[in-house]
Amino acid sequence: MSDKSTPRTTSEPAPASGPALHPVSTAELHQVAHGEHGNPHGVLGPHPHDGGVTVRVLRPLASRVVVRWSDGSGTSGEAELAHEHEGIWAGVIALPDVPDYRVAVSYGPDEHVVDDPYRFLPTLGEMDLHLINEGRHELLWTVLGARVHRYPGALGPVTGTSFAVWAPSARAIRIKADFNSWDGREHPMRQLGTSGVWELFVPDVGAGTSYKYTILGPDGQWREKADPMARWAEKPADTASRVFESGYTWNDDVWLEARARRAPVASPMSIYEMHLGSWKKHPDGRYWSWAELAEELPAYVAGLGFTHVELMPVMQHPFGGSWGYHVTSYFAPDARFGDPDGFRLLVDRLHQAGVGVILDWVPGHFATDEWALARFDGTPLYEDPNPQRGWHKEWGSHIFNFGRREVRNFLYANALYWLEEFHADGLRVDGVASMLYLDYAREPGEWTPNIHGGHENLEAVQFLQEMNATVYKRVPGITTIAEESTSWPGVTRPTSADGLGFGFKWNMGWMHDTLDYLAREPVHRAYHHGEMTFSLVYAWSENYVLPISHDEVVHGKGSLLRKMPGDRWQQLANLRAYLGFMWAHPGKQLLFMGAELGQESEWAESRELDWWLLDHPEHRGVQALVRDLNATYVDSPALWARDHEPEGFTWIDANDAGRNVFSFVRRGGDADLVCVSNFAAVPHDDYRLGLPAAGVWDEVLNTDAETYSGSGVGNLGSVTAVEGEWSGQPAHATLVVPPLATVWLRRRH
Known part of the structure; x- marks a missing residue:
């Protein structure tokens, strides 16, 4: 963090007739230049001082930097910035209030006019941060991740992307992306108070942008990470996240209105379980796209009379042989099939054909890939730090820390995300038995009893109850289904009666x-x-x-x-x-x-179904x-x-x-x-x-x-x-x- 006890500045003194440059110590400038400052907005961007506005920008390779401004009343001008320290440029706009401005950056003979990410206020409010810290932000995906925003301005409207990520133990975070040639030095993020949330709005960045976070952990090591809240991801084997803004218009109002009045337990439910990648394939082995599936799958399933499809995990996963059960991006539909609106199209078409959509969901464990959730901020953040609880021996994967309220929030908000954003009609929750028991797939001596001396995972029970209570409250007519293979009592009993609250159990x-x-x-x-x-x-x-x-x-x-x-x-x-x-x-x-x-x-999963069997009358x-x-x-x-x-x-x-x-x-x-x-x-x-x-x-x-x-x-x-x-x-x-x-x-x- 910054050290302002003995300010020292390398700035040239301003002329006596004009406002002075806001002083910043060389040590603090050094932290910003090296991406190690927890609040770069405290140094970079506009800062009213001495009757003027000091502007600092970070452009390490620039040869000249000029700020061009307009105050919205027809008055405009420009201010030349001087190189101050290791790529940081500084200057003063002789106005008492911060105007709308752009930054003209020259690299040799070429000039590029860009906006300044450090002139914008945070895109998360105090209530958002409070709810995140309390583990009660039901719409978490609306404030974290990469979200496109639009703002008016005297120099014209601004469209950009707000990046926000929860990483409480990080010392610093940068964004590296295709918009900065994968050099994160120009885009350090700020920490919002003590919330553990880091944020940066980057103007002129929109849908389709690929990005990663570079996170400085408490151990002094930088780690590249995909966004846990990314709504889209690159197609494997690439691992970056992608900005996405939905433009889809739904046409399933009739279905949703009928669903809200329906009690699944007293309704017909005949489910066709599917692995989308191997239902049908192109002759060269490629997956069908969302659009291609939307053209054929609804008619096939409806023609056979099934009331629902259950899709094996569509969340982004790097290894196809995992069938989707080792997830790396919980909020991103699988990019192998196309973009997220393509998946919306498939769900919409299924609904229009009278077919409900149940999604296989995996909140019990997650993939070990080092670029994803594992040790996200340099510490066991999403996984339980106790290996007796945090490592799944049978599946070789990390187990979520159900005792941490922010992690439980991440998971039940993810459940809501698929139900609300993609109109899913239900979630089949994978591996519930592995979540309920501390001794699941463990020998004596490999697990520690709970506070009552039993083998029940009380924190996982709390999570499942929270998840079920929340989704049934917010989304009428949906159902949750537990893959639970033991005699645990009350799996489908309401949470109000101390049950787990599922609609069904396998x-x-x-x-x-x-x-x-x-x-x-x-x-x-x-x-x-x-x-x-x-x-x-x-x-x-x-x-x-x-x-x-x-x-x-x-x-x-x-x-x-x-x-x-x-x-x-x-x-x-x-x-x-x-x-x-x-x-x-x-x-x-x-x-x-x-x-x-x-x-x-x-x-x-490597081949399609044997459709040729239909050439034979017995099949x-x-x-x-x-x-x-x-x-x-x-x-x-x-x-x-x-x-x-x-x-x-x-x-x-x-x-x-x-x-x-x-x-x-x-x-x-x-x-x-x-x-x-x-x-x-x-x-x-x-x-x-x-x-x-x-x-x-x-x-x-x-x-x-x-x-x-x-x-x-x-x-x-x-x-x-x-x-x-x-x-x-x-x-x-x-x-x-x-x-x-x-x-x-x-x-x-």
Whole structure:
């Protein structure tokens, strides 16, 4: 910081008839010239003194510097500046008040007229700084990062960019960018009081500018860092941040108005999980752009009847093989696809097609790249300084310091950013279990208990509750979904009832149990019947999503189709039967891309899906089934309106292990729906099934239908139930249950 105890100046004394130059010590000038001054605005820029205005500018390579001014009343003039110290030039404007001015800088014979960054007031107010320090600035992205501003002036309007960054332990920060030829000496930033926020408004800098911060840490080392709040980033492998100003006009008002009135838990939700970079690729392996995806993806997803897409992380990440789970720029959509407005276009088009957008979000850990968040100001700023809490052994990444309020603010403001700025309809929060437990993936002796002696991460719990409470308060109709694989109580209980406050939780137990069951040959399934029924013991302890996600079709696990036993016909039949069972089971459903094609190979981000499979009728049959499942699901409130209520489900027969059959009723709306799944390789003729009422029951879906490339075994479209109790139901019918198939029945009115 500056030392003004014994001012010394190298300035020439002003003439007796004019104002004197504001004196600054050589030591302080030296600090400014070397980028080590915490408040360069205290030296540079305009400073009223002795009836005039002293102006200092930092132009290390200039040969001549002149200030040209206008006071707004028609009076103008210029003042020659003299070189004072190591690239600092100084002079006096003979006016009592600071006028509008520009700086004419000569480098040899060439003159360049530029504006002075050091004549502008801070772009953050005292309330902003207070909220940042309290960890309560919900709109953090509106004050930090790079933001384009416009100001009027006597010499014409000024457009520029305000750069603001939180780095409380930094001794000094410079901006190096393409506008200063990546030489940060001319653009040192100022620290705003004791807030830890550093700021500089740079005139004539706009959208598209690439920049980095050069940060002097407490250890005396300079570090180049990307902006944690950058809204755009360079395309990897380049690592700079980029200035962005959105010009997008949204056209999804109808969608947002309807969403605000909707309760997700009592609405249909069929989710198509996607990795955008490998859904489709150009022949040379390039990603499709946001615009190209916007042209094709909405029609495809809506055509299959999915209500939502869930996008694996779209936040900027350097390594494509991480699938987006090692983030470096939390506020920047992936530049591999284009600019942020391109992503807005994709979301908008999906909404216009009637498809919601859920974003995969990773607040539990972050990438280790030295140019990003790690030791940002020369200290563990974003990461927990305790390696027992700050390092993720399993994933090789840093863990956020959930005990620091400014870090929690950074994260929940980031959640709001994607929901508000990009109109996302929900966030699927990755790795919640790893956040909740201090001993997650740690051996005894590698973790320290909390203040109560337990293994719960109390600070992470506080963050998750803060995040959920904040986003539900500010953005009506959205949802948050926890990837949480343990028995932590109250994941979807409201924060007002001491829950974590999520809208839904992935049902990992259902996924593991059912896939284990399906992997067995039908002849052995009778001995594992409970794996398909156990989920109904706890189905209403939380609000669940049934996930068949990307994690189940990578790393040698094989595709969903290849998990099934038997020959190719049996594999496809098992797959179709399973999807029919899944869609009818209580809970919302999520299916990873490719399963709707009957993808044979497991997923890899380096190649697109096997679209050529649709040349084969049996794979077109799987796709047609998914389309019909979704259409019938959305039109059947019994399958979703009471997902969260035990009264919305009744077993007909949960114990028919000898025939590998499961039958149950779903209730809701004005028509019950009955599901019968047969996971035996043979049909069951004359199968007596209890039903909720007598009358004609239409076969609204049969996964063994010939249109899906099944064997065509069925009931000619309907069965007739007669009075007479069976399996606890007041009526019964006799039907044919196809092999390796699921049948849905609905009573005809």
